[in-house]
Structures are given as structure tokens and as C-alpha cells.
Amino acid sequence: MGFGVSKDVIEEIRSRCDIVDLIGSFVPLKRSGTNTYKGLCPFHQEKTPSFHVDASRQMYHCFGCGKGGDVFRFYMDKENVGFSDALHMLASRVGVVIPENSGENSDPAEGRRRADARERLYRVNEDFCCFFERTLLGNPDSPPTQYLIKRGIPRDVAEKFRIGAAPDAWTACLEYGLSLGYTEEELVTSGIVRRKEETGRLFDHFKGRLTFAITNEQGRVVGFSARSLEAKPPAGKYINTPESPVFKKGNLLYALPLARKMMVEKNMAILCEGQLDTIAFHRAGFECAVAPQGTGFTEGQARILKRYANRIFLAFDADSAGQKAILRAVELLLPLSMEIKVIRIPGGKDPDELFRNGGPDAVAAAVDDAIPWLDVLVASLPERYDMDSPAGRGRAAGEVAGYLLKITSQVELELYIRKAATALQISEEAFWSELRRIQAGARRSDFSAVPTETAVPAPKPEKFASAPGLSAALLTLLELAISSEEAAKRLSELCSPEELGSEDTVGRALNAVIDAAQNGVHANAASLLGEMLIESPDPAVSRVLVEHREFADPEKALADSVAQLRRARSRESRAELLVRLRGTVDPAEKMAILKQISELR
Structure with missing residues (x-):
């Protein structure tokens, strides 16, 4: 349960985090006895308080919806996160540093050293986030500031998303970091500074770029994505913080801490290609939008989204690269039993351009008009297959079947097969046969969801109701x-x-x-x-x-x-x-x- 964190550390976090103070920061509580507090439940709508908090045992229980537990369970339910994330969030809240690899058999001194090093990296990123924000704010005529004005992003939005600018100098960040007491190695590890391999010379990684702060699920700054304002930048339009002990690109989603609440409330998430598109959706009222870091959406990011919502809307570009990205994301999301739709931006625009030209109503209309992922896949098939020939249609059916093999729910599978067969103008029986053929060819032993003509369900063990009393x-x-x-x-x-x-x-x-x-x-x-x-x-x-x-x-x-x-x-x-x-x-x-x-x- 502790994910490598020792029981002593978990107990220290629990002892420092008073449950009355924690829950009282979310909902008002009133004393209702010596050690008992009552309030309206934060997990369901009610008019009469049925939510009880026991200060002596540090537990809570709602007599309405039944939720209950300790401080960790409360944070898991309230923030809709797993135990590991709740542990780190509460540790940050009460000032406990979690040593790395702090399991029972690890070296405490080494764990503490690694934890201190990680904490220093968090501080480096936070300090430079503030530095970049000040640089942007203090240079109103600079290219980054003018670019934001051109894109219609006001100051309050820039502050909310912690947008900044790196000085247009080769060693400004290096000198500033050293003045704060950080070592050259810490600045290199954090990605703020890079070392030239040939000469060993140190230089600023984000020189002259617009910076977007990247936070982890706990809301701590772990790195940056930086946009060049040059016409043809030699290092690419966007560059990111390199992988570090705190920056794991495949496990990060831009703006997740800002999007988490609406994701849970609306049971929906919008996945965009980049930061500006994400910001556009937030400004249009869809504060459930996030973006992966870099070009690839990962299985880890898919599982993060699943924790918050069961409906996901993909808002990628309409070009061929965007369509490929949509289908790659679909492959990762299908095994998680998520409802997947695709937002099509009129005229091939991106969400940011749509918001600037049409405002919130245009964005809302695009979300309302989102179509199921299967429709996107079927519509793309004529680009790759001759749908007028039996062989071409057969190969197209094989591609669709490959996606459906990712589905783990029997009910979902049957419904998708019905839709796919209709779209491809073939019988459901033929489609089932194609699924079995592909499954057999791939030797997939886990595809038990596909029935056969002679398949007989395994008998389920009889369950007994609890005896009276x-x-x-x-x-x-x-x-x-x-x-x-x-x-x-x-x-x-x-x-x-x-x-x-x-x-x-x-x-x-x-x-x-x-x-x-x-x-x-x-x-x-x-x-x-x-x-x-x-x-x-x-x-x-x-x-x-x-x-x-x-x-x-x-x-x-x-x-x-x-x-x-x-x-x-x-x-x-x-x-x-x-x-x-x-x-x-x-x-x-x-x-x-x-x-x-x-x-x-």
C-alpha cells in the first residue's frame, strides 16, 4: 500500500494531518459532542448534515452516502487520486519530505539524500517559474509579451497558467541559479541549464523562449515547455525539460491540477495537442482540458485520465499527423472502457484559433458536435483501402477489428461490432469471424470476450447470502x-x-x-x-x-x-x-x- 514508503513516514504524515482541519478546509464543520463534528457531506448533495468526523479516532463517515475512512481515504475520494498521490499531496501539505525508496530494507541515509535532492529540484523549478514570470511581466515590449498579446492571452490568464519568458541571453539563468545557491550540477539536472558535450560549456536551455510551467498531479512545478518565437528555430518550435527525477514526460498532463475538479464534476476530459489549445478550452468554460507533454500520448497518461472521468474528447489537429495521434490515443483508451469522442474544429482550425475567432460559443458548439471515434476511423479507411473491392474492404475490416480487440467489455464489444459491421456494409457474423481470425493469428490467449459457436460459459460458483444475524x-x-x-x-x-x-x-x-x-x-x-x-x-x-x-x-x-x-x-x-x-x-x-x-x- 505504501508504494515503497515506510510505515514510519506514513504514520508521521497521518499524525501531522489533523482530520478536522483537513476536512474543515473543504466544508464547514460544527462541533456536535466532545470529539465529534458534523457538516454537509462533500461527496453528495444534502440539506441536512449527515457527515460525521471523529477527532479522537481521526475518522470520518457519511451516514448518507456511506463514504468513510481516515485522512488518506478522504483525500483519495475528494481529489479522486490513488493512495500514492494522496500520500505525496498530504506530505507536501504538512511539510513531510518522503525519502526515495524508503521501504523497510532500504538505507535510510541514502533515501534521505535522494529525497533532499528531489526537493532541491522542486525548489529550482519553482524559483525559475517565478523568475520567468517576472521576466515576462517586466518586459512589456519583448517578443514573448508581444506574442501573447497577438494570441489574445491577457495577463490574468498568463498568471493563472504560470506563463513566463526566459531571458534572451546565454547565461542569465545560469548566473541567476548560482546566485540562489544552486550548484551547476543541480541546474543541469533540472534542465534549466545544458552542458555542451564538445566543450563542457554551460548555457541556458530556454534562452529567449516563452515558457509554460509544467506541474505534477500534486500541483508542484517539475519542468517547462518552451516555445521559440523565431521563424525557423534550429532546436524546434517547442522544447521541453529533459527527463529528470521529478520530470517524467509520460506521466505528466499539462494543466491537470486546474482541470481535475471539472473532470470529476462533468465526468469528462478533453485531450488537446498543446498548451495554447488547452488554455483556449479553459477560457471557453471547458476547464477539463489537458495536454500530453510532447507528441506522444502514453498509457500512463490514459490511466491518469481514467481516474477522473469515463468520457474523453480528443481535440487534435485535422491534419494527417493529428488523425494518427487520435487513433494512437484510441488504442490506449479502449482497454479502459472509456467513452471516446473526437472534436472536429471547423475549417481545419485549431482550438486556440477557434476561440479567438468565435469565442466560447464556437468552442461549445464544436464540443457538442463531437463524433464517436469509430466514425473517425471508418471515415479514414478510403484513404488507405479500395472500399469498392472485396479485398480492400476485407483489409479495412481487419484494421477495424484490430482496434476492437483492445476492448475488454463484452457489452461494449458487441455494440461496437454492430456499428462497425453496419458502417462497413458486412454482416455481424462475418465481422465476428474476422475478429477470431486475427485473434488466432496473433495467438492472443486473453481475448476471451469473443464468443464462438460452441462456446459454453463456465459455471459460476454459487454465492450464498449472509445468514440472518x-x-x-x-x-x-x-x-x-x-x-x-x-x-x-x-x-x-x-x-x-x-x-x-x-x-x-x-x-x-x-x-x-x-x-x-x-x-x-x-x-x-x-x-x-x-x-x-x-x-x-x-x-x-x-x-x-x-x-x-x-x-x-x-x-x-x-x-x-x-x-x-x-x-x-x-x-x-x-x-x-x-x-x-x-x-x-x-x-x-x-x-x-x-x-x-x-x-x-
């Missing part, structure tokens, strides 16, 4: 075990771990609390359950953690719940035995099962 008994025992170390130890004597169960979160939580009591760390039981809820959210467990139910006679409640648990387990076992009895024809096995049923009675 089982859940109630387990929850009462969990409440008792959390509130009392003595009760937890007593329960370990009365019930085996198997009897308490490991098939659901409540059973695992109960066994975890008992283990904590036996190992002398019962005081950490709530934190242990918070860790469980990070990986396996369960409303029943988070509710127990904030409810603090009082028992008039805890000993009697414990005995009654154990008895109820055993009766429920007996009924559960009997139901399973009856199913086995109905499914066997072996007389000896039947007699053995009947004997077991009799013993249960």
Missing part, C-alpha cells in the same frame, strides 16, 4: 473490540479467526483489532482499520469507527453476539451442505453430507 453480530463484536482491549482479548478466546471470517471487510477488521490487542498495540486499532479502508472502503466499518455506541452491559452484549454469530454460521454451513447434497449422485457422499447436517442440528 451474521452481519449484525459481527458489527456488534467489532464495536466492542474497538472500544475495549479486554473485550478484544476475550473474543480471541471465544472465537477462532476462521469463525469471525475473512470473506468481507468487517471480518478482516475484527481479526485485525484482535491481533492488535494480543500484540499490545490496541491503541492503534483505529489507525489499522483506517489503513484497511484505504484499500477496501466499507461503510459498515467506517460507521462503527465514528458511532461510539454505548452498551449497558458489554459482557452480555459480547456473549449474546458470539451466540448469534455461531447460530448464523451454523445456518450458513447447513445451506451450503444442502446445495452439495442436491448436486451429488454418489450414495456415500450423500450419507456423509447428511451426517454433517445432522451434527449441525
Whole structure:
């Protein structure tokens, strides 16, 4: 769960991040008892507060929507990020430096050294981001400033997206970085300065260029994309920060921290080709737009988008390179079961030009008119195949089938096959055959979604509903075990771990609390359950953690719940035995099962 981060570091972040302060920064909370706070749930619309925060156990639970857990679970749900990102975001919030490779078997000193080096790189990038912003602002007649004016980007937008300009000098950044106390090697590693291989001479990487700050998912500046304002720049129109310990191009999306909120709210993301197109969509009201770094969209970036939205709109250029980029992105997005549409800009313009000429309404109309990705693929087929010949149409069907092989959902696959067959004017049966032919040729063992004429679905194991009273008994025992170390130890004597169960979160939580009591760390039981809820959210467990139910006679409640648990387990076992009895024809096995049923009675 810690992704290489030691438990000590995780616990330090948790201890520094008070849950009341954290959640109170998102929604107003009012005290509702000694250690309890209430407020309107930040995860669903409600008029009466049903969201409870327990300060003593550092847990929250909404009695309306059921969300609950600790500070990490809250940040994961609120920011719609994974545990690793939540960990780093909260670490930054409370001032904890996470050592690199800080697992149990790593060298702490080496991990701290790497962490300090990474932190220095973050500081280099932040300092130069401010330096570039000041350079842009302080030179109103410079080419970068005039370029922004020409593109219609006002000052407030430039400030929001942290656009700047590098001085038009070969060593201005080098000298400024050294004056701040950074070493030459730090400036080279960050990409602010480059070293000429032949002579070893140091020079500014972004000399005279317009700079766009690139931030990671936590909102920290990790590098820059810089645009040349020369007619034919020798190093290319755009250059980026080279790969570094903090700048991993394939895992970064431009403007993601600014786009994340609307992505979740609208369940949509717009993927553009570059920074200016992204900014244009934001200015038009579509603040869910992002762009990959460089020309290639990666699987890592696709998975990042999937965390925030299930609908993605591709807004690439209409030229051949843009069309190829669309289809490459489609290949990466299809396995993630995302709804993919393509935004076509009228007249072959790019989104930035469309916004400047037509304003927000023109951009909104282009988004509304977006078409499914399959339509784009089918429309491009005549450029590569003779659709009037059987062989050409067959090869075209093979190309489409190659994309559909990426789909993992059976329902989606069948619907796409229906559409593709209609578009290609062939039968669905013929298309299924083509899919199987390609699948067999590629020897793909994982394409189980394609059915065959004789395929018979594998029988699914029968699931049993929980026996009456089982859940109630387990929850009462969990409440008792959390509130009392003595009760937890007593329960370990009365019930085996198997009897308490490991098939659901409540059973695992109960066994975890008992283990904590036996190992002398019962005081950490709530934190242990918070860790469980990070990986396996369960409303029943988070509710127990904030409810603090009082028992008039805890000993009697414990005995009654154990008895109820055993009766429920007996009924559960009997139901399973009856199913086995109905499914066997072996007389000896039947007699053995009947004997077991009799013993249960």
C-alpha cells in the first residue's frame, strides 16, 4: 500500500494531518459532542448534515452516502487520486519530505539524500517559474509579451497558467541559479541549464523562449515547455525539460491540477495537442482540458485520465499527423472502457484559433458536435483501402477489428461490432469471424470476450447470502473490540479467526483489532482499520469507527453476539451442505453430507 514508503513516514504524515482541519478546509464543520463534528457531506448533495468526523479516532463517515475512512481515504475520494498521490499531496501539505525508496530494507541515509535532492529540484523549478514570470511581466515590449498579446492571452490568464519568458541571453539563468545557491550540477539536472558535450560549456536551455510551467498531479512545478518565437528555430518550435527525477514526460498532463475538479464534476476530459489549445478550452468554460507533454500520448497518461472521468474528447489537429495521434490515443483508451469522442474544429482550425475567432460559443458548439471515434476511423479507411473491392474492404475490416480487440467489455464489444459491421456494409457474423481470425493469428490467449459457436460459459460458483444475524453480530463484536482491549482479548478466546471470517471487510477488521490487542498495540486499532479502508472502503466499518455506541452491559452484549454469530454460521454451513447434497449422485457422499447436517442440528 505504501508504494515503497515506510510505515514510519506514513504514520508521521497521518499524525501531522489533523482530520478536522483537513476536512474543515473543504466544508464547514460544527462541533456536535466532545470529539465529534458534523457538516454537509462533500461527496453528495444534502440539506441536512449527515457527515460525521471523529477527532479522537481521526475518522470520518457519511451516514448518507456511506463514504468513510481516515485522512488518506478522504483525500483519495475528494481529489479522486490513488493512495500514492494522496500520500505525496498530504506530505507536501504538512511539510513531510518522503525519502526515495524508503521501504523497510532500504538505507535510510541514502533515501534521505535522494529525497533532499528531489526537493532541491522542486525548489529550482519553482524559483525559475517565478523568475520567468517576472521576466515576462517586466518586459512589456519583448517578443514573448508581444506574442501573447497577438494570441489574445491577457495577463490574468498568463498568471493563472504560470506563463513566463526566459531571458534572451546565454547565461542569465545560469548566473541567476548560482546566485540562489544552486550548484551547476543541480541546474543541469533540472534542465534549466545544458552542458555542451564538445566543450563542457554551460548555457541556458530556454534562452529567449516563452515558457509554460509544467506541474505534477500534486500541483508542484517539475519542468517547462518552451516555445521559440523565431521563424525557423534550429532546436524546434517547442522544447521541453529533459527527463529528470521529478520530470517524467509520460506521466505528466499539462494543466491537470486546474482541470481535475471539472473532470470529476462533468465526468469528462478533453485531450488537446498543446498548451495554447488547452488554455483556449479553459477560457471557453471547458476547464477539463489537458495536454500530453510532447507528441506522444502514453498509457500512463490514459490511466491518469481514467481516474477522473469515463468520457474523453480528443481535440487534435485535422491534419494527417493529428488523425494518427487520435487513433494512437484510441488504442490506449479502449482497454479502459472509456467513452471516446473526437472534436472536429471547423475549417481545419485549431482550438486556440477557434476561440479567438468565435469565442466560447464556437468552442461549445464544436464540443457538442463531437463524433464517436469509430466514425473517425471508418471515415479514414478510403484513404488507405479500395472500399469498392472485396479485398480492400476485407483489409479495412481487419484494421477495424484490430482496434476492437483492445476492448475488454463484452457489452461494449458487441455494440461496437454492430456499428462497425453496419458502417462497413458486412454482416455481424462475418465481422465476428474476422475478429477470431486475427485473434488466432496473433495467438492472443486473453481475448476471451469473443464468443464462438460452441462456446459454453463456465459455471459460476454459487454465492450464498449472509445468514440472518451474521452481519449484525459481527458489527456488534467489532464495536466492542474497538472500544475495549479486554473485550478484544476475550473474543480471541471465544472465537477462532476462521469463525469471525475473512470473506468481507468487517471480518478482516475484527481479526485485525484482535491481533492488535494480543500484540499490545490496541491503541492503534483505529489507525489499522483506517489503513484497511484505504484499500477496501466499507461503510459498515467506517460507521462503527465514528458511532461510539454505548452498551449497558458489554459482557452480555459480547456473549449474546458470539451466540448469534455461531447460530448464523451454523445456518450458513447447513445451506451450503444442502446445495452439495442436491448436486451429488454418489450414495456415500450423500450419507456423509447428511451426517454433517445432522451434527449441525
